[in-house]
Amino acid sequence: MADDTFRQVFEAAPNAMIVVAAGGRIALVNAQAEKIFGYQRDELIGMPIETLIPERFRAQHAAYRDRFAGDPQLRAMGAGRELFGRRKDASEVALEIGLNAISTVDGPFVVASVIDVTERRRAKAEAQDLRHELAHLSRVVTVGELMAAIVHELAQPLAAIRTNARVAVRAIAGGDHNADELHAVLEDIVADSRRADQVIHHLRSLLTKGEVERQPLLLNSVIDNVVSVMLSEARRRRVSIDLDLAPRLPAVSGDRVQLQQVLLNLILNAFEAMVEVTERRRVVTLRTRTVDDTRVQVDVADNGPGIADDRLGSIFKPFVTTKPSGMGMGLAVSHSIVQAHEGQLWAGNAAGGGAVFHVVLPAIRDTPAP
Numbered sequence: 001m002a003d004d005t006f007r008q009v010f011e012a013a014p015n016a017m018i019v020v021a022a023g024g025r026i027a028l029v030n031a032q033a034e035k036i037f038g039y040q041r042d043e044l045i046g047m048p049i050e051t052l053i054p055e056r057f058r059a060q061h062a063a064y065r066d067r068f069a070g071d072p073q074l075r076a077m078g079a080g081r082e083l084f085g086r087r088k089d090a091s092e093v094a095l096e097i098g099l100n101a102i103s104t105v106d107g108p109f110v111v112a113s114v115i116d117v118t119e120r121r122r123a124k125a126e127a128q129d130l131r132h133e134l135a136h137l138s139r140v141v142t143v144g145e146l147m148a149a150i151v152h153e154l155a156q157p158l159a160a161i162r163t164n165a166r167v168a169v170r171a172i173a174g175g176d177h178n179a180d181e182l183h184a185v186l187e188d189i190v191a192d193s194r195r196a197d198q199v200i201h202h203l204r205s206l207l208t209k210g211e212v213e214r215q216p217l218l219l220n221s222v223i224d225n226v227v228s229v230m231l232s233e234a235r236r237r238r239v240s241i242d243l244d245l246a247p248r249l250p251a252v253s254g255d256r257v258q259l260q261q262v263l264l265n266l267i268l269n270a271f272e273a274m275v276e277v278t279e280r281r282r283v284v285t286l287r288t289r290t291v292d293d294t295r296v297q298v299d300v301a302d303n304g305p306g307i308a309d310d311r312l313g314s315i316f317k318p319f320v321t322t323k324p325s326g327m328g329m330g331l332a333v334s335h336s337i338v339q340a341h342e343g344q345l346w347a348g349n350a351a352g353g354g355a356v357f358h359v360v361l362p363a364i365r366d367t368p369a370p
Helices: 002-012 031-037 055-070 118-174 179-207 219-236 256-273 330-340
Strands: 016-021 026-029 083-086 092-104 107-116 215-217 239-245 252-254 282-291 295-302 344-349 355-362
Touching: 016 031, 031 083, 031 092, 031 107, 092 118, 118 179, 215 219, 215 256, 219 239, 219 256, 219 282, 219 295, 239 256, 252 256, 252 355, 256 282, 256 295, 256 330, 256 355, 330 344
Parallel strands: 239 282
Antiparallel strands: 016 026, 016 107, 083 092, 092 107, 215 252, 282 295, 295 355, 344 355
């Protein structure tokens, strides 16, 4: 009776179920396993479990079986890795697999619960592509808001290059130029051209729609790059940017452009929050520090009126904005980017007044802090 009940439950299971004997041969499969792998059950019974594993993984599988046999606990197979199975027609299928050891009068067996996650992974990839598109659109909008400041930032070195070039041309044409003075003029031209090139490089990186590229990053360096882009806009709005950066921060793993975008959005929001501030100096403060030696935190604080308590819970939702012409997507996109980096983003009001946004990202362990 117990044996019949087990077989009925086994057959009715919503997942594909495979029972494997101690020697690694298939002892039992259900209808869902036939459906996923394309075999009839009489084709699988007695076959090695490696029949259902792509050839590129077969050589490693015996070691995995031995390891599980030595510690037969309920577990998800290949935790943290993408797993694939091999169908009868040699095509591959994305899987999630749970393993459980059982003891019977006939000896030990392993029961594998198998789920086809092809559609789930496809939906996840599509959602990720959508997030990337939305993040790019948000960057384009942000750059549009900064365009006047960026044009001004480019105009200054280009004007200096033009002036110095004219001085050099006149000196050479007059024939009475001093070599040291001419060398100094040419050095100024080189320095100004580098400054203009840096602005263009930062602008191009923000506008480029490329693949997300994770790499070790020092957040202080990312902040320096963002602030260099924002200085002209800060001057235009009569805002001071104060930096309080911890000198020895561990690196984080992230996409530089996306993290720059988060900081740009937060700094721009801080600028907007202080539009009505006239009786005191407008200040945006950026701070960095480590948290528990495992995370890195960035705070972006302003000295504006702060955030109303009834809005704190909704500011990261799409289409929520206080700007007359805003899309209401900047904070939502920033929140999504930080979550994709396994981090946290939240907001609050500082004790002394003003709003403060906190970004916390996991640190890369065992990385030297410069």
